[in-house]
Amino acid sequence: MDGVLVHENHLVPGADQFLAELRDNDIPFLVLTNNSIYTARDLQARLKHTGLEIPVDSIWTSALATATFLNEQRPGGTAYVVGESGLTTALHEIGYILTDSDPDYVVLGETRTYSFEAITTAIRLVAAGARFIATNPDATGPSREGILPATGSVAALITQATGKKPYYVGKPNPLMMRSALRRIGAHSQSTVMIGDRMDTDVIAGLEAGMRTILVTTGISTPALVEQFPYRPTSILPSVAALVGKTKDPFAP
Ligand SMILES: [Mg+2]
Numbered sequence: 001m002d003g004v005l006v007h008e009n010h011l012v013p014g015a016d017q018f019l020a021e022l023r024d025n026d027i028p029f030l031v032l033t034n035n036s037i038y039t040a041r042d043l044q045a046r047l048k049h050t051g052l053e054i055p056v057d058s059i060w061t062s063a064l065a066t067a068t069f070l071n072e073q074r075p076g077g078t079a080y081v082v083g084e085s086g087l088t089t090a091l092h093e094i095g096y097i098l099t100d101s102d103p104d105y106v107v108l109g110e111t112r113t114y115s116f117e118a119i120t121t122a123i124r125l126v127a128a129g130a131r132f133i134a135t136n137p138d139a140t141g142p143s144r145e146g147i148l149p150a151t152g153s154v155a156a157l158i159t160q161a162t163g164k165k166p167y168y169v170g171k172p173n174p175l176m177m178r179s180a181l182r183r184i185g186a187h188s189q190s191t192v193m194i195g196d197r198m199d200t201d202v203i204a205g206l207e208a209g210m211r212t213i214l215v216t217t218g219i220s221t222p223a224l225v226e227q228f229p230y231r232p233t234s235i236l237p238s239v240a241a242l243v244g245k246t247k248d249p250f251a252p
Contacts (some may be wrong), residue, residue, distance in 0.1 A: 001033040001043075003196030004239060008142065011051045012217050014240025019052060020112035021246045028184040029058060034170040034200065036063035036109035036135035036151070037084040047202040060180045062135040062170030063109060067094045068179045070133070070171050074104055079133075080125050082118050082154070083109025087135060100125065108158065108166060109135040110151050119154070123161045132158065136170030138200075171200040180211020192249055194239060196220060204234045213249065215239055 002008070005015040020030050033043070033052055040059040049055050052151065063083070067090035070077060080103045081088055081095055087109035088098060106122045126132045132155075153168045170176050181188060183222040188209035195201020196218025205212040214232040222235055234250060237238060242249055 001031050002010065002035075002142070003046075004194060004215055006050050007051060007145065007217075009046070010048055012052070012238060014243060015236065016051055017243045018239040018246070021243055025246055027246055028186060030060045030180050030184055031058055032060050032171070032176070032180060034062045034136040034138055034176075035141070036061055036066070036087045036170070037111065038086045039089045040064065042086065060176075060183060061086060062176060063090040063092075065160070065176040065179045066107065066109075066133060066135050066169040067091050067096075069175060070094065070096065070105065070107075077104040079103050079105040079107045080122060080130065081107045081109070081123050082111060082114075082193065083107065083135070084111050084113075085128040086110075092215075102128075103130050105133050106130045107133045108151060108155055110141070112148075114154060119157065123158055126158060126162045126164050132162075132164050132166040134166035134168050137168040137172075138170075170215060172204040172207075174204050177204050177210065181208070192233075194242075198225060198228050198230075203226075206230055206232075210252070212234065213242075215241075219236070 003011055005118040007067050026216060040056045043059050044054055045057050049143040071094040076095055078099050079091055080100045081098055106125050134151050134155045137152040140147040143151040159165050191210050192213060193205025193210045194213045196215055202212045203212055204232045211233040214235045215238055217238045245251060
């Protein structure tokens with residue numbers, strides 16, 4: 001989502017035409033984000049505000065991927081959550097009970113209101129044996145004023161205190177791609193991952209067996225690509241370059 005379709009609250013020029021063409025050609029798609037703050041419904045409203053009409057069912061967050069993972073691993077379980085409504089709603093929807101009393105998991109997500117008390121509780125529960133899960137490994141997130149500490153940074157704090165590392169479900173874990181593919185009934189061989197980051201989007205798509213397109217409207221630049229031991233299938237200046245080519249994005 002961010003760096004590909006939108007920049008914060010601004011539309012990437014041509015992203016609306018690109019999505020319209022996917023719809024016109026009946027090409028199934030999901031919009032992915034590692035951010036676990038918002039529910040799909042919240043994100044739909046935010047995207048609509050920037051000028052993109054995207055169905056709720058076409059939005060896939062690291063919070064939804066985490067809930068799907070936990071539902072498969074331990075259905076009907078319990079969790080202590082440090083996070084926002086995107087994560088708590090996703091866990092409630094799979095029938096999880098949120099508790100600080102001997103939970104199966106401590107689940108950490110993105111939040112803007114970290115409390116010393118909540119982190120202390122998380123640390124004590126992880127130290128006592130609760131399994132440690134985090135929605136995404138991003139160390140920082142963007143804001144207009146500069147970088148913000150993100151889930152990976154708070155996870156590091158809990159790891160330092162307990163000696164336990166979390167299992168991250170979001171990108172670059174290809175698990176997030178596989179759950180997304182299942183969600184739209186797609187096969188990796190006939191699916192393309194479009195992203196703006198080599199270290200999360202491209203590697204996750206690659207490891208899930210998909211072809212990948214790096215767009216340079218976000219974090220990674222063409223020069224940066226050469227520093228990685230892997231490459232995307234192709235590099236484009238923007239999703240706008242895919243307008244008119246959605247049926248065969250790799251045609252010369
Ligand atoms: Mg991005």
